[in-house]
Amino acid sequence: MTGTLGGRFVVLDGPDGCGKSTQMRLLAQWLGEQGVSTASFRDPGTTAIGEKIREILLSPAHDAMTTPTEVLLYMAARAQLWAEEIAPALQRGRCVLLDRWLSSTCAYQGHAGQFGIEKVIAIANDALDRVWPDLTIVLDVDLATxxxxxxxxxxxxxxxxxxYHRKVREGFLKLAEGRPDFVVVDSSLDVDAVHEQVxxxxGRLGSSPSQKAWDRQDR
Incomplete structure (x- = not known):
């Protein structure tokens, strides 16, 4: 089941409070137990440049920041993360696990921020060597939880x-509709139940052919 996970790129994404960090840690542990070499990163962040961009993006002091500025800063951090960490890890045959990726910008800035999902993807196609991962797992959760x-x-x-956050959730679900490289998981369940679904x-990805045809498609 896990024999072909080396060199695969898996993203865990979803609204704030969906449990991404916990599920990524548990997934990395499970993959390690299966003998799969993994590398885990967060977006934005991980690299020195990415962490500085993350600080700018998330600081409450920057409440004047516009949505287009957010889009471009997230994409800049992503391009750096790809070059420094993700691409080398994939080339070494590791399974890359990532906390957020392009799907977040589509849901937050593209849908909730009304920038436009299509415009976000167009910028990604110009800025990134790899647009879509092999698998995006959306951890769906209601606002109260x-x-x-x-x-x-x-x-x-x-x-x-x-x-805003209600629209973020809508954006994730809209993005996942009809896509074989997306899986939506109910993350309002207990941690172990969510982990089983992840x-x-x-596991299904590990037994399927490579989905690299999705890499630069304008979806």
């Missing part, structure tokens, strides 16, 4: 309000 999990000071994006989705 998500809010209950955010028991810390909220960053600038998290502070945007219920209406493992099942990744």
């Amino acid at each position: 998500a809010a209950g999990r955010l028991n810390r000071a909220l960053d600038r994006m998290e502070q945007k309000g219920d209406s 493992v099942a989705a990744v």
Whole structure:
């Protein structure tokens, strides 16, 4: 089941409070137990440049930032992360696990921010060597459950309000519709139940042909 996961690119994404960090940690642990070499990163971030961009993006002090600025900063951090970390890890045959990717910008800035999902993807096609991963797992969660999990000071994006975050959830679900490289998981369930669904989705990827035809398609 996991024999062909080397060199695959898997993203866990979803609204704030969906449990991405927990599920990515559990998935990395499970893959390691199966003998799959993994590399885990976060977007934006991981690289020195990406972490500085992340600080700018998420600081509540930058509440004047426009949606187009957000799009371009997220894409810049992503391009750097690809060049420094993701591409080399894939070339070494590791299974790359990523906390957020292009799907986030489509849902947050593209749909909720009304920039346009198609415009986000067009910029990605120009800026990124690899647009879509082999698999995107959307951890879907309702606002009430998500809010209950955010028991810390909220960053600038998290502070945007219920209406915005309701549209973010809509954006993720809209993006996943009809796409074989997306799986939607109900992350309002307990941690173990969500993990089982994530493992099942990744296991199916491990037994399927490469989906690299999706890499630069304008979806």
